[in-house]
Amino acid sequence: MFKLTTICASLALLATTVVAADDDISFSACGLIGAYYPPPHILKSSKTSSSINTKFTQVFDKLIQDGGSENYGNITANSTSFSVVIFSGAADLREDPTLFEYHYTSGMDYQEIGTNLTSSTAFPVGDLTMIFTVYTWLVKMGETWDTPITKFLPELKTLNSSSIASWDDITIGSLAGQVSGLARTCMLIRPPLLKSKFKLGLSKEPFLFRPDTTPIVSYTAYQLLAFAMEKRSRGQSFSDVLKQAVFDPLNMTSSGLLGDKSNNQSIFAIGGLNMSQTGEPGAISLVSSISDLTRAGHAMLDSTLLNKAVTRRWLHGAYATSNLRNGVGRPWEVYHSGSTAISPVLDALTKSGTIGQYASYFGLVPELEAGFAILAHDSTVADRKLDLNVYADIVSEALVYFVKAAAQETVVRYGGSYGAKDGNGVFGHFNITSNGYGLEVQELRDQNGIDLRSEYAKALDIKETDLDFRLYPTNVQDKTRHQFVAVYQDKSAPIDMGTPTCITWQEVGAVPGVAHRFWFELDESGGAARVLIDQGDVVLERSE
Template sequence: MMNFIYMVLPSFVTFSSALSFRPCPLLGPAFPPFSLNANDDTVANALQNLTETFDNMIATNTGSHGDVSPNTTFSIALFSTDRGTAEDEAFFWQYHHTSPALNQSLIGSRTASKDSIYRIGGLTEAFTVWSLLLTGDGDQILDDPITKYLPELVNGTADQYHIRHVTWDEITVGQLASHMSGVARDYCSKDVTLETGPGITPSQDIHKPCCGNGPKCGSDEFLQYLANQAPVAPPGVTPSYSNMAFQLLGYIVARRAGQPFGEVLQRDIFDVLGLTETSIFAPVNSSAGIIPTSKEASGWLAHHGGDEASTSIFSTVKDLSIAGQAILNSTLLDRSTTNRWFKPVSHTSNPANSIGLPWVIYSGGSYPNTSMVDVYTILSNEGYKEGLYSSYLGLVPDFGVGFAILSADTETPADLNAHADVIGDVILGALMTTATKQAGENFGGAYKTASSSTNLNSSITVEYDDLPGLYIEEFINNGTDFRETLAEVLGIETPADLSIRLYPTQLEEEEQGSGAGSRQAFRAVFQDKTELADNGTPTCVSWLNIDKYRYGGRALDEFIFSQDQSGRAASVEIPALRVALRRG
């Protein structure tokens, strides 16, 4: 089955009066979308560094985030929604390592590549939730009680104690998908065998494997068994992982679509995106498979119907890159649904991690020195004696990038945190640098009224530094220093202490006309550079004041840039001041 091992948040820097000014950005990307150019010095150097880091990890069996096994064969791909000058693939960087131990296997492929097939296990959950959002009314179903779709479960809850039996009509579909249902973890699990010793009474109960360990697992049998299982916790109280929760989601998808779950995935996702090497359970032809030992011992032949919607899928890093791009690009969903999908549902006991649908979300960046960057991940580690495959998928919506890691080991499933953390260390910093640099090139500079507008003297100067967001250095309106006016409105005593930083809102529209560019909205965050924080608490409440100050019916913090087809800003409109300024 599956275990989550959470990534660690980079060191947290507190915001106190002892520190120099730090901006309070809006949640989301600090800069507009950038074009990924694999030949750019910053990106190229980072990718070369990444290759060398993995080469060294393999040579020494250790790295900056712990030791790694010499018996692990793995494939990694980095992908982006904007490939720029990347290679003609679904990804812009790939790395493959074939362990010498793999050669001892008598079946499958002897060399790891982009087309190598691995069991992806728990990454199946992302496809299950994706298919749920694609059938019926999108994410409106998430608030429905599951008994609306699985009424059989109601019969098992009448007149039962809450500690001993689940109150099924209190669980929503969204709670199943976000690890918040409180449902028992596994249906097909085996009882732990304990040696008889002091204080241990031998168990007389015989635990029968579900569905006779065969490929058939009818929903009637599954639901009858599940209806009488004890809960882990009340729904909505605490995250607790459950494979059974995702199997229930699979039944819901099937009933809404009127087709078996596997056929729904094949029709709505695999076929549409051209995921030709992705399948429910192992492919018939195993020649491209990475099978580290025998098919039985590795978990290649695992084929329980009860696992279909939780751990059944096999795939390649190439196909996962295509799928990751489609999720980030809203290729199959509308953008508003994707935006809601990329949001947390609950905290965990680790402040660095939150829970989503079905994401484990870790917060990158180093607030307040950089903006927060959320990485939406799924990690599958089959566990001791349950299989030899591990997999990791990470999506970074703020940057439009992601990564996929697939692995197989001859002895025990690999801990892929050591690999994923290296990617985060090297790539996130390079992408932040790239986003900052391109934002400065595309939006930085002086903007002023056209020379023909002699009756109006207005201008702004947009610049950037090593902090989140662009900032306005000079602000003149109608011949006067508008920074002084804003400082008075905001109650800031010294105009020079007013910080005006611009952040993209992700509101964008195409300009009318053939060959025209686009318009992109930003919001300014006004801050007093000398204002003390709350006794060292890292307070950031800029979201409380967005759109607060208005003039003539429009917000004073609204700035709309017009860009040409290359993304370079040609002008900026400040609606509240009724001015449009051209870039010099």
């Protein structure tokens, strides 16, 4: 199986830094996480969209032609079929959020089944099922992270569990967040195996850790969530619960569960899957397609089925792992991208899945309002061994275009020169730079000509030549104005024993008299017409 650390490793290319041999780490602006630029709005007719489609169609074409590349590695084009999609979460692209897609059917698969892959071709997606189990829980049951599972399944209390750990300690959040402490699986379920058998398995091997200790994957955890939803639905099957809560509202017509007769007939190369081991339906039994995953990903980013506040709380990491790059969410595999220890971090919320000779990968980058999905099949590989490294690396590189587009769009909408209300003279200039995100404030004076950069540097006890002064966007905005916050740093500040820290989040608005709120008032096109500093004490008009 491919490594999570390969994906999105290049998402922070805009914030380049240099690490010298003597650990003299050069300055890199320390932004507020998740607030580097406003998300880009990429239209299908835009230059960015055209560039992504042209370049990466060529990349995949050549990859197949050559059987791999020096940059990305080798693939087995004769046996591996795959589909790739990159999509937007923008509200006005709900009907068709796809920005790039690519489908390839291997000669071996085509000879076997006689049809080519399309966006609606159904694949078993394995562990991606967990995302939809948690998503369905949020839609149907709401946010109940701190509620014990025994409230929904009190019969768990009757199991002969160890006195060291209690079923009452396992919450919905710990089950969804992969920190339940439960074993990976108590036994494989083959419908219609009785739930009593599942309980028997739980009584024999329940806990590996106490709940909320350390992340470990547990298929059992998601099956318990599925059982709880079935029980709350008064006997509906988990398949029906998914269909009613998510699939039907999002028009996910290719999606269902392994074991559903209507789905099995449409699955790509289904003959290669051992149907006697479909696994816990709540964990690894989802069947879906590229088009359905795109609809679901857009809905998650755009809060189609959830309250926006619930979405913000869900699309985050919740727990750490033993690797600085990797975190865990509910049920996300979180990749913290950044080129060095002091590069800004951009999180990709991902989930990988394998089952039989199929592999899948799904990811969201909320700060970019973008996502991706990869589905693949290869009848020549061993069970759960299909590697998506090469395809994932290419997709991560494509997402860099979103970062660049966000930076350029920020300059167009908010950057440039600003002057006094009477139009006499330039009093402010904002731009992007190569050593950090956000808008650098390169010049700022009030209507009386007072140099505010100089005044703020004095108040902060920073030499003016060493002052890094940047504006970062917040999500406090409407159609007429957008709030940014100011972050000030001393570029000459020493690195503590070669280990840089980033504590600007503690300093916003900390020094009286130093501005930290910048309101950009927007015109009809969505671009800035003027900027108001703090409570409108300084008003600067944008120059033509």
